[in-house]
Amino acid sequence: MLDVVLACRGTRARADDSGHFELPVDVPDDGAAAVAFLIGDRTIGVAGLNQVAFNASTLQIAQDTDAWIRARHFAATEITAYAPCLPGSTSNKINKLESILSSIFTHVTKYAPDWQTYWLGFMMDEEASYGFSPSSLETINHYLNGLMLGASITSNAFYFTEDFPNGTPADWTLAEYNSILSLSFPAPQVYNSYMVSFVNAACSKYKDCVNDVTINSHLSGTFGSPSAVTKMIHGQPYTASMGFLQGQTPGFYNLFR
DSSP states (O other): OOOOOOBSSSOOOOOOSTTSOOOOTTSOOOSEEEEEEEETTEEEEEEEOSSOBBSSOHHHHHHHHHHHHHTTOOEEEEEEOOGGGSOSSHHHHHHHHHHHHHHHHHHHHHHSTTHHHHEEEEEEEEEGGGSOOHHHHHHHHHHHHHHHHHHHHSSSOEEEEEEEOOSSTTSOOHHHHHHHHTTSEEOOBOOSHHHHHHHHHHHHHHOOOEEOEEEETTSOGGGGOHHHHHHHSOSEEOOOOOGGGTTOOSOOEEEEO
């Protein structure tokens, strides 16, 4: 999986996924390996910027996604919805982000060979502290629904929501979280006991029960352990009916490195 994050602050920290994945020599390494998307015994690596920034142009992001696909690696393009990096009013920020998503989609589907098989679409990193209100994130994700639904009929491409309500009751409500998820594949950041309860409550009340759980490998103890965290989450792991997942062992999670 290719993780390219728009960023306007922060530094690029190097990381890997415990040796399970190495960048192919024919693909540029323009940032940190941030996440490993584990599918049974298969690891799809992720490389990109670790914070929302514009030191990578939209074209560069699209071309890097294209490069991973040409190397026959499953790739998802991660975009962090970080409002302070986007210009103008809230509506202008939303329009700019939607334009970025549209431009990447158009480039990848036009130029990347066999993108229908190897591109998994977008992974949206959306957090309560990143400056967009729940209603703004709903607008952005509804736009993505329209952008990706047609492609998903004949390809593996759709979108994931790597969301974090900040882990306190003062942030997103359960109803807001459910609305933000829209039709996406949820990839909730389960970094503490609050998020365990939150995600399980979303499963009970709204049937948001198929999760590609995001785990922070930098945390010590229980919440840094994929096996421990995934056992605490109700429902079922993300298995999907995507062609490339057929025959894989369930137990998928998104590992932040």
